[in-house]
Amino acid sequence: MTEWIKQYARALGFDLVGIAPVQSPPHADSFLLWLAQGYAGTMEYMERTAHLRINPVELLPEARSAVVVGLNYAPADLPETDYRIARYALGDDYHTVIREKLETLLGAIQAVEPAAQGRVCVDSAPVLERDLAMLAGLGWYGKNTCLINTPRGSYFFLGVLLLTLELEYDSPAHGGCGTCRLCLDACPTGALVEPYQLDARKCISYLTIELRDAIPQEYREAVGEWLFGCDVCQEVCPFNRPRAHQPLRAQPTREPRLQPRSLPKLAEILQMNEAEFAERFRGSAVKRTKWRGLVRNALIVAGNKRDPALRPLIEQYRRHEDPVLRDAAEWAIRQIESCDTDV
């Protein structure tokens, strides 16, 4: 059954698959300490669901095995845009893509083993996926807190299928960064406060996606041209760089639904209304920011570009009813004006 499940998962398009026993995650204590240090910022759901994250059997009583899968999301080429967007958000929403595949896998397993129960977990079900992925042999923790697979790198989505079946388990993955600290030095906001420690409150991914309020002043310039998410700590990682002896590294995804969609220009985003946003980003992970979050980010990016041509589009938000958008617009205008002064 174990080998059959793995082959089925690969046939569904998963690039990595391994199986771990369901147990309390090895990094449960570090996770609780991370929460206690306030590093989760406004992500209260992390705190609220912490007991489930450190105890996966609460998600599926009698769970014995975790089938952990990885799906490569690296694009062949980055789309041409006048801003940056994290690679994982270029195609269709990964939650849907992975959930559908894992539900197909669960259905196939239950057709063979009708008594088997399962639960699909993709972000929404609070499992510490990375710990289970490490136990299942998919990869090891990098200093950038990403799970790294030595031959393939870290551009992977992870998904977990909890099962009540007893299966054969893989060995945990081993590996490490050695003396490298490229990601810590490259992070624009210093969010990697020490190796393996991410202060999410400083992370551009958090600031542009999770945070609903204004992006704090001290990080606005560092956000640069990142409109949604950030890949800097992965881009600099040697494990994501092609090497002659590592032919699988940085290979483009084979999943059709993860191919990059066409993206609007920054000026178009600044002119979009909520209905147009919903239509344009239907089925995309970008929807998570909602219209207001994306426009806020677009104003910050526009300010960082200091492009006077964008000024009329920014101006309209100076009188907007939303104080977060007004504040971002004022800041962007000051950036453009400071550039005029410099000249």
Ligand code: SF4
């Ligand atoms: S950039 Fe270097 S330190 Fe950071 S995760 Fe990659 S190998 Fe580890």
